[in-house]
Amino acid sequence: MEGRAGLSASDHDHPPFAFSTRFRVDLADTDAGGVVYFGRYGRYLERAVFEYRRAAGVPVLGEPGHQFMVRSMTVEYHAPLRFEDEIEAFVRVSAVGTTSHAMDVRFERIDAHGAVHVADARAVVVGVESWDGGGATPMPAAWREAIEAFEARTH
Template structure:
């Protein structure tokens, strides 16, 4: 199971001045992306459902940066997780070729589920959306909810409590 990494540079509030909402500060991890043409709609802005794909990209990058290896830490143990709930609040549009950061942090943690919270901010600092997903740990054989393994639970609690993360990743893909 992964270990809690040390060090890192907080992603902050994306350069937007005067933000006080807890949704917009204290995101320990940021993953840089660029809007692809196929992610936009007829109005020339990112199609609304794609923000959930952006959340997935951020979630996978964050787990990877924390040292979580999907096959080793879930599949090999007969576990998996599913998304039990997903929410998005739109604030400003993203358009083709805009660079943006998917910022991620751990939210509430329960026995068999945990939340990730996301801020999606254009590279120029404009806050475009906030989102959240609730991951439910499941047994791969029965498909039923099961407890989060102790090692993962400790990792999630550690990074949530300290705001620690491996680094402020700015990957361009």
């Protein structure tokens, strides 16, 4: 898996994305019809978001006192993916609040003819005191600054 920063998605009516990473569809991700099962996009979003956080210098899972939990996730599908398809996932933080942030991911299939837009996903992620309990906590200033600096490279 490789990551690239400061990229624009191929469809120019979308704002630029701060980061992208590529990976392939695994056989276990497909259903009886030979296409990626819709529920797997949550795994793809997580994979792309983790790579983004690594590149931005933010702890992948957060840390005690502000651990990341997905509050909501939406996916809009545009085209199918199949076993061995190469995917490029474009990632950006589209909003940062006091305790949460929104991650947008655009998935494109890469082939000999170029890129095909296959799906868009969004996760709203909240930081909590601990995974065992406790309420929402403010994002550490250093993480907020790291995200803002990483995102600023695309503008």
